[in-house]
Amino acid sequence: MKQWNEKCAVVGTYNVDNAALKSYYALFAMQHRGQEASGISSSDGKKIYTHKGNGLVTKVFNEKNLKKLLGKISIGHNRYSTAGKESLDDAQPLFARYNLGEISIVHNGNLTNADFIRSQLIEAGAIFQSYLDTENLIHLIAQNKKEKLLDRIIDSIKVIDGAYALIFLSRRKMFAIRDPYGLRPLCLGKITNEDGSIGYITASESCAFDLVGAEYIREVNPGEMLIFEGIGEKIVTLTSLQVLPPRPYPCVFEFIYFARPDSKVFGKNVYEVRKNLGKELAKEYKIPADMVIPVPDSGVAAAIGFAKESGIDFELGIIRNHYVGRTFIEPTQSARELKVRLKLNPIAELIKDKEIIVIDDSIVRGTTSKQIIKILKIAGAKKVHLLISSPQTISPCYYGVDTPNSNELICATHSLEEVRKFIEADTLGFLSLEGLKRSIGTTHHNFCQACFDKNYVDDYTKGKK
Amino acid sequence: MKQWNEKCAVVGTYNVDNAALKSYYALFAMQHRGQEASGISSSDGKKIYTHKGNGLVTKVFNEKNLKKLLGKISIGHNRYSTAGKESLDDAQPLFARYNLGEISIVHNGNLTNADFIRSQLIEAGAIFQSYLDTENLIHLIAQNKKEKLLDRIIDSIKVIDGAYALIFLSRRKMFAIRDPYGLRPLCLGKITNEDGSIGYITASESCAFDLVGAEYIREVNPGEMLIFEGIGEKIVTLTSLQVLPPRPYPCVFEFIYFARPDSKVFGKNVYEVRKNLGKELAKEYKIPADMVIPVPDSGVAAAIGFAKESGIDFELGIIRNHYVGRTFIEPTQSARELKVRLKLNPIAELIKDKEIIVIDDSIVRGTTSKQIIKILKIAGAKKVHLLISSPQTISPCYYGVDTPNSNELICATHSLEEVRKFIEADTLGFLSLEGLKRSIGTTHHNFCQACFDKNYVDDYTKGKK
Amino acid sequence: MKQWNEKCAVVGTYNVDNAALKSYYALFAMQHRGQEASGISSSDGKKIYTHKGNGLVTKVFNEKNLKKLLGKISIGHNRYSTAGKESLDDAQPLFARYNLGEISIVHNGNLTNADFIRSQLIEAGAIFQSYLDTENLIHLIAQNKKEKLLDRIIDSIKVIDGAYALIFLSRRKMFAIRDPYGLRPLCLGKITNEDGSIGYITASESCAFDLVGAEYIREVNPGEMLIFEGIGEKIVTLTSLQVLPPRPYPCVFEFIYFARPDSKVFGKNVYEVRKNLGKELAKEYKIPADMVIPVPDSGVAAAIGFAKESGIDFELGIIRNHYVGRTFIEPTQSARELKVRLKLNPIAELIKDKEIIVIDDSIVRGTTSKQIIKILKIAGAKKVHLLISSPQTISPCYYGVDTPNSNELICATHSLEEVRKFIEADTLGFLSLEGLKRSIGTTHHNFCQACFDKNYVDDYTKGKK
């Protein structure tokens, strides 16, 4: 039984004024990472308060319920939307009372040995009230006999495999940990309170820092744990522990699609990397055309880079409608291209009789690309060349991304030419793996790009490679 | 930390068509026992389905969510409303996955040693996600090493003290248990399905049976466990196990106030008992008056009995408004008697210049009685004699009833004459303990009447008495 | 096209503190007269404020929207629920800006020549935005050329036929009018404000007065208009104008079913009249039986009267469930008697092997009576004698009551014996017209009882009789 902790957002704030409100703003800034559910736990040093619910951050929280989240420490979570499953039991933070008191956890990622650990825990007499792999961690901590929570967390972390950016909240402390591969992002910032005292924030993306006036310090390192202590005392102590030896393979898809362009993840600005993807793409595909247009919003930065490198005019030739929501009355089968048109509409006057290059970030099933090309052709485009700012997606992700199985990935089952024909593009091109590497530039480590090359990070650690 | 499982309703159905719908109707019939939250778990033999929420049965359930509760077995629960606390985490049924599979529990009553057991469980590494004492049972069962659920339930029951009517649902079986004192009611009925097959229902009150066309069989005995097995097989097996030796002291207050008059509890019809309470009251208080009127709806049956015994005319002299709900805009302090008038309004033309006997079931703080007498006097009553169809409430309940502390019980802290003066009645009388006994009639055992005489049932078992 | 203003409630308050809140309480007390929609208009002397919505009074209003209804004058309305039609456009009060300023109207009753007047108004260029016959009045007033609103209202009243209790609110005055037959009730009360100043209230039923601490003065007379003036001045002027010559025929059904037992309508207490109906019924039907039980709540008072006159024991043998609401999941066809059982459940232990007299207020289609008798027989009743505290309903109402057509009234199309057989009663009896008259007692006028005898009041005025 596979359970995903898909693309999510986590945040933690320590020793900051209105801690829960700060987490609220941070979650709002990271809303793009998860729209299904949202939740915040806070602590005033004596008790942990939790509120969570289904829906957008702005729906789940209001002034009344935020005010009940007392204290200067808080953690928060946005949950990614997966079709057909809306269970409040699976919203985070996950809170419990146990033998050391109270604990609350948020998690972005996916634990690859969760089923095995769960079955062991159940064998030992644990009961499970959610489908979250995160619930394992609470049980591991509760059943551990050591006296200090820190030791128990470290023991528990050593048992789990997979991808995680985790934040633990006890009544007086906070712990932030990233898996040894550093698959999911987590960064650290500093907040200066109104009275001049110093607090900290840790979040999946740095765009969360801007909204709460925090200063970016650095990434949490792969395998590193940050321990925040001393609430109520004169000085907050921030300790770094290298819990697990780092084997850095951060997820390259954060650059390609997930993260907001104004965020810094893995130490690099996303917008700049995306522009580079477009520039590299332009070096690899020299196609004469009247203009280059992005599929909004995901293709915009790459298209700007492509235009600059190629000298072809950049145009915002497709307009996106941002009002589409869950309650939309969908059209019937008979007008299938309407579905994409609800979100995207081309500017016919601009496109008519023109040869255009369209930039998108990736192709999954190919159906959306096919519809986009169709509406461009209906609008009068003479030729449509679709260029993708990443390599062909041929293998699923096991580290927290909700990709379909291989047999649903069109590039895994079809040749480039077959895909081109299916989507009815005049040209179809993907960025090479080398181009991808060049776009990111110099780093001291590699990235996980298993979705493109099938080299899964734990194959390395498990000796499979 | 005391946590109440206040006056609630439970139901279980086994091998019946539309099991969840049947539980829905049963919960609806028992809505008077709990309005805060409601929930149902069902099983189709493979999986347990649960839906619960805050509010009335008709608010929590709709056709869509009921249809998802598949199968021919189900359990349900109504939760009593307590001021200021509306946590969905504390709604029932309580569901968990554990080492024997899946389990769901509903509980009416209060476990008196819950805090002690909880601290032991937590010490042993259990985590708690609710404030319900019922959560103890799931952990006791999960941590037990025996192979069969039945044995684990029996072991667990032997550990807990207090009052309980419990129903356990596994994927294929159902277990119903009543505490050895039989403090809370639980009765058994039979349902004939459309195809002629036989199913069972067990519920707090027999009024639930009428609505689903079930036939009353008998009470579940104190200390008895009923085991329902054989779903999908030709014949359902219903086994009785005397798990704990019976020491019957059922709660006399079910007769006085809690149960619906059309229910049979502890083997007796509630309406008949209440009429007897009124008759005995009439024998004890021979007051000349123009009429006897009940405080609706709780005093009606006793007032009918009083009128018959005394020969004084019965009149429905106070009209009750049934539209009062949670959202009512309350009047300000300055018009305090308005609060009771929102619910109750006297018929002035009937009462004017008359001497009246008013029958109510009990007095807690005395404030409501005071206001009722006030509006009757304003309406022109010459004299108001308030007679209560139970003895003076002088001590709190520890077995599942949400009574205030002794110092808030006016009869615990004031003499009869002081209370009479406070409520401004011309006469104030309570039924004697002997009158109460006579009203119920011959039984082979006593009732728990600790709220009237401070003789708590576990004092007997613990050798305190 | 017939449009009903069915059984509704109206209220008006003049020169009282928190006028809108007072109307809110009054509408709450009269909730039984209409649950579909509710609304209040108020005035602070400068501007009229209105809020209305679908649902119960407690749903439509909250502290926030009530606070916006400023001023010391207000009118309010409860609308009766009719199947399948929930249009906010047809909620009252009806507000408009016109050439004398602003006006708001509430209406209980039915205008019998509404279609004719509407077609004339439309011919003259009026536009209609609701289906309410009340909208006619606003147009009649707006198109009138006289200078004073009072004169325009009088002219308009003279044009309309039918049943009405109307209250008009201008920015500084209030006008209450009852039709010349006095078909629908309207009474007048006095309120003493906290500063000792005097205000007034007028409402359909006097039960509304009790809740706001008002003193009953008298009925508004048939054909009388009350004019309330002088807001903000030292003394409020209350003027009486006999606008139309009185021909009193008030609706006898208010006594039989509509009004609350604690109300005074047409100068008499409803509970007392209903008891008399039961007493007269006992004189007309001398049937030996073990007990007399009411169909709750409507038959209670008559059953008490019947028991007293006959000497047969009164018992509350059927228990009513007050939690039934709109959102209930209805049972399927196969269990038809469940529908009545959701509301009413007999006490089997009381009824078993007994001969019982059941008292109800009226029979419309006969299906409910049939089901009630069925559940009593299932509960074990030996014989069921159904006695109705009113004559046979044989003709529809045109004056504001939502009765079905004659062909749906079982007593209009079937003999007494046929009806008895259909409902499967052992005896079926109705109160005689003479018995009905005796129950009400001496009055200086007759009552409209066209539903029983087909003598419609405007047949008299139109010379048809």
Next chain:
Amino acid sequence: MKQWNEKCAVVGTYNVDNAALKSYYALFAMQHRGQEASGISSSDGKKIYTHKGNGLVTKVFNEKNLKKLLGKISIGHNRYSTAGKESLDDAQPLFARYNLGEISIVHNGNLTNADFIRSQLIEAGAIFQSYLDTENLIHLIAQNKKEKLLDRIIDSIKVIDGAYALIFLSRRKMFAIRDPYGLRPLCLGKITNEDGSIGYITASESCAFDLVGAEYIREVNPGEMLIFEGIGEKIVTLTSLQVLPPRPYPCVFEFIYFARPDSKVFGKNVYEVRKNLGKELAKEYKIPADMVIPVPDSGVAAAIGFAKESGIDFELGIIRNHYVGRTFIEPTQSARELKVRLKLNPIAELIKDKEIIVIDDSIVRGTTSKQIIKILKIAGAKKVHLLISSPQTISPCYYGVDTPNSNELICATHSLEEVRKFIEADTLGFLSLEGLKRSIGTTHHNFCQACFDKNYVDDYTKGKK
């Protein structure tokens, strides 16, 4: 008393399958023109059906209520959001029954002599139930004595002044009219039904056509009325009547800000015009800079044009958060720039130590511009040159745009240098009136640009100029 029909959207469909659904999609495409309320009327030839409500199109409509809007004709409306006023009475379409049957109206624009006409109508006995100037038209039509609706509409149109795009729906016909200045846009399209029959659509913007698969035909001309007849007959008749002599002065602000870039209004594509605004701006302001960035989304097209003309790099340096909604918990006073940051966040890594040109469409009060510049400076920008793709807004609009009074328009009350200092820009520049003209290109007429030059169109007609 001024009442605005602010920037809104209208649509009408005639003889098309699922007419109401088509209007729904069209309103969805034009959601940017109004988010306060939405509504649709449809007709099946016999009856007009209406549904309207507050909120976004997707909130107001669901499958259930859309299905009740029967027929092949429909009109729809989106209402613009204005602070603090959410009255359902003022939602459109406005429906009424009158002496020719039934009528429903939608209106985009503002009638400048509405108060005068309303007072005349009220004088004549009309009643008003909304604050909409559109209600005038229904009264004018209802009071007109001519036999045909067409004649009455023409008479009514001749009485009103101001800006309007109006669509009237009777039970069998539809009428679309644009004011003689053509201030508000309205265009005509053709829809081919599945059976091959031809239907029509008319809407404020052509982007609505794309979503329903309609073909753009042309603009409705200033002063022209289109009459759609013949529903149910073989051929639909589309007649054009020049009701009023055209004096074309369409609103230039539709190009600058209102319309969607993928729409054609006044015969020209909005995106192309906006790019030209940017190009002209680049010709007028030759400032050396590292990059040009738009304020998203309104400044994007102009910034693309500016970049192309100037040769300076285009960058999407500010990221917009699209999740901001009404329910957002706003920050307190102390962090004022947070308000703009909720929507807009700069990419610090891109901007740091750079000299940037920022393109926005207009400046109203100057506070937003000030905050944008502030967050860019905080992000490290060396110099910020703000260039506006329109002239200085110095005078309010009376033709349907919700601009503040002159004294709140910063450019009306302050010199260019004062404004520059206030917003703390290093350079501040506006497009010249000549540049604006050149951007739009050759037309046979002028545009209304009263907000820039105070030359109001009816001053011409009234001889003031």
